[in-house]
Amino acid sequence: MGGLSADEFKAAFRQHPSGIAVITADAGNGPVAMTASSVFSVSADPPVLVFSVSQMSSAAPTLLSADTLVVHMLSAENLDLALLGAARGVDRFADTSLWARLSTGEPYFVNAHAWIRGRVVDRMRIGESTVVAVHALSSNTPEDIAPAQALVYHNRTWHQLSPESRIEA
Amino acid sequence: MGGLSADEFKAAFRQHPSGIAVITADAGNGPVAMTASSVFSVSADPPVLVFSVSQMSSAAPTLLSADTLVVHMLSAENLDLALLGAARGVDRFADTSLWARLSTGEPYFVNAHAWIRGRVVDRMRIGESTVVAVHALSSNTPEDIAPAQALVYHNRTWHQLSPESRIEA
Numbered sequence: 585m586g587g588l589s590a591d592e593f594k595a596a597f598r599q600h601p602s603g604i605a606v607i608t609a610d611a612g613n614g615p616v617a618m619t620a621s622s623v624f625s626v627s628a629d630p631p632v633l634v635f636s637v638s639q640m641s642s643a644a645p646t647l648l649s650a651d652t653l654v655v656h657m658l659s660a661e662n663l664d665l666a667l668l669g670a671a672r673g674v675d676r677f678a679d680t681s682l683w684a685r686l687s688t689g690e691p692y693f694v695n696a697h698a699w700i701r702g703r704v705v706d707r708m709r710i711g712e713s714t715v716v717a718v719h720a721l722s723s724n725t726p727e728d729i730a731p732a733q734a735l736v737y738h739n740r741t742w743h744q745l746s747p748e749s750r751i752e753a
Numbered sequence: 754m755g756g757l758s759a760d761e762f763k764a765a766f767r768q769h770p771s772g773i774a775v776i777t778a779d780a781g782n783g784p785v786a787m788t789a790s791s792v793f794s795v796s797a798d799p800p801v802l803v804f805s806v807s808q809m810s811s812a813a814p815t816l817l818s819a820d821t822l823v824v825h826m827l828s829a830e831n832l833d834l835a836l837l838g839a840a841r842g843v844d845r846f847a848d849t850s851l852w853a854r855l856s857t858g859e860p861y862f863v864n865a866h867a868w869i870r871g872r873v874v875d876r877m878r879i880g881e882s883t884v885v886a887v888h889a890l891s892s893n894t895p896e897d898i899a900p901a902q903a904l905v906y907h908n909r910t911w912h913q914l915s916p917e918s919r920i921e922a
Contacts, residue, residue, distance in 0.1 A: 588869070588889040593800035596894045599826040599867040600792065601903045601914060603769040622793040623769065626805045627880040631762035634805070634884055636795045657768040660920060667922055698768040700757070708877045710886055711796040715803055717879055720757040723765045734770045734907045736914065744920045745770060745905065749912040751829060753836055 601738035604658045606669040607635060607643075608683075608691045609650035615683070615691035616643035617676045619669030621737050623655060631720040633700065639712045642672075648714060652703050654690045655718065659697035659733035660744035666735065697733060698725045770907035773827045775838040776804060776812075777852075777860045778819035784852070784860035785812035786845045788838030790906050792824060800889040802869065808881045811841075817883060821872050823859045824887065828866035828902035829913035835904065866902060867894045 588596070602621040609616060622636040633655060637647050647653065658666050668676050677683055683693050692699060702718035734745035743749075757765070771790040778785060791805040802824060806816050816822065827835050837845050846852055852862050861868060871887035903914035912918075 586890070587871070588800040588892055590797040590800065592892055592894070593794070593797050593869075593889050596826065596867055596869050596889070596892045597794045597802075599828070599894060599903075600772040600774070600794075601770075601905050602793065603771055603907075605769070622795070624771065624791040624793065624805065625762070625766045625769075626791070626884060627807070627882040628759040628762050630880045631757040631759065632879045632882075633766075634803070634879075636793065636803070638796070657765065659768070663920065663922060698765055700762075700765050702756070706877055706879065708875055708884065708886065710801045710803075710875065711799045713796040713801075715795060715877065715884060715886070717877065717884070720762050720765070721755070723757055723761055725761070725765045725768060734768070734905075734912075736770050736903075736905055736918075738772075738903045738914055742920050742922055743903075743905075743914045743918040745907055745912045746918065749905075749914065749918045751832065751911050751913045753832060753911055 598739040601736050604666050604735050604737050606656045606658060606665050606693060607647060607653055609646050609653035610691050611646045611650040613646060615677050616646040617669045618643035618647060619666050632717055633720065634715050634717050636713050636715045650704065652690055652701065653718065654692045655700045656693055656696035657698040658735050660735045662695065662697055663735060663742060665693050665696060699723065767908045770905050773835050773904050773906050775825045775827060775834050775862060776816060776822055778815050778822035779860050780815045780819040782815060784846050785815040786838045787812035787816060788835050801886055802889065803884050803886050805882050805884045819873065821859055821870065822887065823861045824869045825862055825865035826867040827904050829904045830902065831864065831866055832904060832911060834862050834865060868892065
């Protein structure tokens with residue numbers, strides 16, 4: 585149906601910063617993890633978030649068949665987890681000090697700033713990608729929400745929010 | 754189906770920064786605009802993005818019936834547009850110096866940092882919200898992608914990326 589080339593589209597989205605999440609799951613064939621810049625809240629009541637996964641991701645088969653998964657919201661201190669979830673050809677669970685399993689079985693990264701465990705409730709296929717809708721069942725959120733902790737990805741670089749980056753409306 | 758309360762869910766998403774977009778359309782009943790922190794790229798080939806719209810938004814009827822729309826990626830210099838698209842009970846098109854129409858008819862904000870015009874190709878209803886999938890048809894993207902221009906929303910505050918906010922992987 586025509587439209588923008590992939591390069592033109594990517595150029596436009598380099599203008600659009602994002603928070604970073606790592607999504608983990610285990611559908612019975614071992615834990616997988618994927619770094620995503622594509623997580624947002626759709627609805628607070630019911631509590632539903634979405635993310636997208638490309639068929640090209642090694643984690644796709646598991647993320648698209650898992651009933652439940654964990655979405656970790658990363659802080660700047662979690663940049664190592666963002667890089668781990670984005671690395672190719674590595675065992676993302678080789679360092680057993682980084683992860684554990686929830687009592688419900690899902691793998692999760694214990695040092696992640698915040699996380700939500702949820703159940704997949706819908707999927708929308710778009711080309712070679714799928715948008716996954718997740719109903720939030722439980723969460724672990726720190727009391728502290730200092731802006732200095734926030735990690736942002738923009739134009740292929742990493743940024744950390746701080747009181748100095750704040751602007752007034 | 755239970756799960757997190759709305760307050761718990763919102764607390765978790767306050768940990769997750771986002772870029773900011775304003776989405777405009779006119780389905781025949783006049784122009785509408787809505788500020789959204791819920792825009793991401795799903796696929797570059799085909800070039801598809803998604804955003805979500807709550808039924809509570811005054812722009813929802815138009816955004817959910819329009820065939821085509823414009824997604825503006827805002828810079829820190831566009832904070833006024835972000836506030837305009839989020840304001841309640843105002844005519845967002847009262848200042849006619851801020852907007853024009855593309856040759857294809859869609860209203861757009863002429864000073865927005867970057868924008869993508871696209872056609873709605875799918876929708877996924879989730880509670881009182883809808884995730885809308887948009888196939889990108891055309892765009893206006895500046896050559897300049899200096900980080901100083903990037904606008905980020907985090908924990909109900911606004912931030913501007915800069916060389917000083919950058920961290921090394």
